[in-house]
Amino acid sequence: MLDQDKWREIFDSIRRHKLRTFLTALSVWWGIFMLVILLGAGNGLQNSFERNFRDDAVNSLWIYRGRTSEPYKGLPAGRRIRFTNDDYELVRDEIPGVEHITGRYYLGGEYVVKRGQTVLSYDVRCVHPDHQYLENTLMESGRFLNLPDIEQRRKVCAIGNVVAEEMFTAEEDPIGEYLNVKGTEYQVVGVFNDEGHESERRKIYIPITTAQRIYEGEDIVHQLMVTVGDATLEESRAIEASVRQRMSERHSFALSDKQALRIWNNISEYQDFQLIFTFIKGFIWFVGIGSIIAGVIGVSNIMLIVVKDRTREIGIRKALGATPWSIIAMVLQESVFLTSLAGYLGLLCGFGVVYGIHHFMEENQIEVEFFYNPQVDFSTVLTALLTLVFCGALAGLIPALQAVRINPVTAMK
Numbered sequence: 001m002l003d004q005d006k007w008r009e010i011f012d013s014i015r016r017h018k019l020r021t022f023l024t025a026l027s028v029w030w031g032i033f034m035l036v037i038l039l040g041a042g043n044g045l046q047n048s049f050e051r052n053f054r055d056d057a058v059n060s061l062w063i064y065r066g067r068t069s070e071p072y073k074g075l076p077a078g079r080r081i082r083f084t085n086d087d088y089e090l091v092r093d094e095i096p097g098v099e100h101i102t103g104r105y106y107l108g109g110e111y112v113v114k115r116g117q118t119v120l121s122y123d124v125r126c127v128h129p130d131h132q133y134l135e136n137t138l139m140e141s142g143r144f145l146n147l148p149d150i151e152q153r154r155k156v157c158a159i160g161n162v163v164a165e166e167m168f169t170a171e172e173d174p175i176g177e178y179l180n181v182k183g184t185e186y187q188v189v190g191v192f193n194d195e196g197h198e199s200e201r202r203k204i205y206i207p208i209t210t211a212q213r214i215y216e217g218e219d220i221v222h223q224l225m226v227t228v229g230d231a232t233l234e235e236s237r238a239i240e241a242s243v244r245q246r247m248s249e250r251h252s253f254a255l256s257d258k259q260a261l262r263i264w265n266n267i268s269e270y271q272d273f274q275l276i277f278t279f280i281k282g283f284i285w286f287v288g289i290g291s292i293i294a295g296v297i298g299v300s301n302i303m304l305i306v307v308k309d310r311t312r313e314i315g316i317r318k319a320l321g322a323t324p325w326s327i328i329a330m331v332l333q334e335s336v337f338l339t340s341l342a343g344y345l346g347l348l349c350g351f352g353v354v355y356g357i358h359h360f361m362e363e364n365q366i367e368v369e370f371f372y373n374p375q376v377d378f379s380t381v382l383t384a385l386l387t388l389v390f391c392g393a394l395a396g397l398i399p400a401l402q403a404v405r406i407n408p409v410t411a412m413k
Contacts, residue, residue: 021338023298024298024301024338024342025338025341025342026342027291027294027298028292028296028298028338028339028342028343028346029342029343029345029346029349030291030346031288031290031291031292031293031294031343031346032288032291032292032342032343032346032347032350032384033346033347033349033350034287034288034291034350035284035285035287035288035289035291035292035350035384036346036347036350036351036353036354036376036380036384037350037353037354038284038287038288039281039284039285039288039376039380040350040353040354040357040375040376042277042280042281042284043375043376043377044357044375045277045280046277046280047375058266058267058270059099059227059228059229059230059231059236059266059267060134060225060226060227060228060266060267061225061226061227061228061236061239061240061243061263061264061265061266062223062224062225062263062264062266063091063223063224063225063226063243063247063261063262063263064223064261064262064263064264065080065081065082065083065222065223065261066080066081066259066260066261066262067079067080067081067259067260068081068253068254068257068259068260069257069258069259069260070253070254070256070257070260072252072253072254072257073252075252075253079253079260081247081251081253081260081261082220082251083103083220083221083222083223083224084218084219084220084221085103085209085212085219085221086219087103087221087224087247087250088101088103088128088221088224090246090250091224091226091243091246094246095226095239095242095243095246096239096242097228097229097231097235097236097238097239097242098226098227098228098239099133099226099227099228099229100130100133100134100226100227101128101130101224101225101226101227102127102128102129102130102131102134102224102225102226103127103128103208103221103222103223103224103225104125104126104127104131104208104221104222104223104224104225105126105127105208105211105212105220105221105222106125106126106222106223107124107126107182107211107215110122110123110124111123111124111181111182112181112182113163113167113179113180113181113204114179114180115167115168115177115178115179115180118166118167120166120167122163122202122203122204123199123202123203123204124181124182124203124204124205124206125203125204125205125206126205126206126207126208126210126211126212127145127205127206127207127208128145128150128207128208129144129145129146129147129149129150130227131144131145131205131225132144132145132192133227134225134226134227135194135200136194136195137158137192137193137194137205138192138193138194138195139158139190139191139192139193140161140191140192140193141173141174141175141190141191142158142174142175142188142189142190142191143158143189143190144158144189144190144192144205145158145189145205145206145207149189149207149210150207150208150209151209153207153209153210153213154207154210155184155185155186155187155206155210155214156186156187156188156189156206156207156210157179157181157186157187157188157189157204157205157206158188158189158190158191158192158204158205159174159179159188159190159191159192159203159204159205160191160192160193160194160200160201160202160203160204161191161192161193161201162198162201162202163201163202163203163204164191167179174188174191175188175189175190175191176188179204181204181206182215184214186204186206208221226239226243228267231267232267233267233268233271236265236267236268237265237268240263240265243261243263244261244263247261248260248261289387292343292387292391293391296339296391296394300335300394332393332397335393336389336393339389339391340389343384343391347384350376351376354375354376358375
């Protein structure tokens with residue numbers, strides 16, 4: 001590999017076929033460049049969905065009320081299902097397999113929040129204490145809502161760290177201070193972080209029972225959310241069926257009526273998501289490898305031309321005692337060099353573009369809902385490099401075997 005004469009021959013061959021070599025190398029460069037770009041984009045898409053699932057517990061069921069779409073026991077279709085605190089207690093106490101449960105009461109839209117001269121708008125959520133396990137809420141200081149807050153209908157709140165940064169100075173400790181939410185003073189008992197979007201850190205949580213009393217919610221609950229521990233997909237579906245059965249009995253709707261009660265099973269959705277991205281990655285590799293193969297065919301063709309142009313030289317080498325392996329090595333070395341160089345440059349350019357996009361998004365704090373942290377990992381780089389070397393050798397194999405079959409006598413005529 002370090003024989004200077006061989007390298008001189010390789011570069012001399014490239015100079016003699018500049019345009020052909022450039023176009024062939026360009027096809028290999030483009031193939032590996034597009035493979036890296038597609039993998040980076042695919043990972044950005046996957047990371048975005050992974051982040052959304054990190055924001056919500058993967059082992060959770062989200063239960064939504066709806067309207068009946070079928071008549072049932074003399075009752076007409078079109079009836080609105082109404083959750084109350086009794087439904088929360090029913091699911092909590094009577095459904096086996098439920099680990100954590102929270103209800104949600106929606107105030108609707110963002111609410112004006114005041115503190116001194118600072119007036120901003122935030123999303124206010126009214127929940128039970130277990131909500132922190134459903135949204136993966138990580139406490140930075142203080143605590144989340146607790147059972148006494150619910151039972152005593154306390155006017156307390158847990159705020160996101162973005163809310164804390166905007167409503168308080170760096171020197172102030174938010175814990176124990178008060179925020180005015182729609183005319184009512186709430187004492188801050190905790191500051192939390194959330195691994196999801198920034199919007200999740202711009203939220204304020206208050207006890208659901210407090211909201212029901214102050215904002216005339218009576219005992220209404222708009223949504224129920226539960227976690228199911230380490231349940232498998234089949235077990236989570238059994239829990240889902242139990243919830244539907246008990247709610248059907250309580251609210252008088254048909255079990256087959258999917259519009260009356262809608263249940264989002266995160267376990268099922270997450271597995272479907274993983275399967276989809278397995279297919280997406282497979283398709284990306286299929287397209288990328290296809291592009292590389294097209295380039296490799298071009299390299300193989302140009303090496304056939306090189307062998308044809310050097311037929312007399314190869315014949316002389318064989319007449320002087322060159323072994324078949326030395327002839328094969330000569331052709332393979334040039335093929336691997338051309339493929340690897342073009343592919344390596346494609347890798348560098350692809351990584352440059354992916355890193356540039358990632359750096360630009362971070363520097364400018366750009367958040368795209370379906371695109372986050374595009375990157376290509378080291379194992380992919382190693383796989384691509386090994387693929388390049390293999391393809392380079394493969395591209396030169398047929399021309400090399402053709403060179404070995406050259407008859408010295410015929411070649412020198």
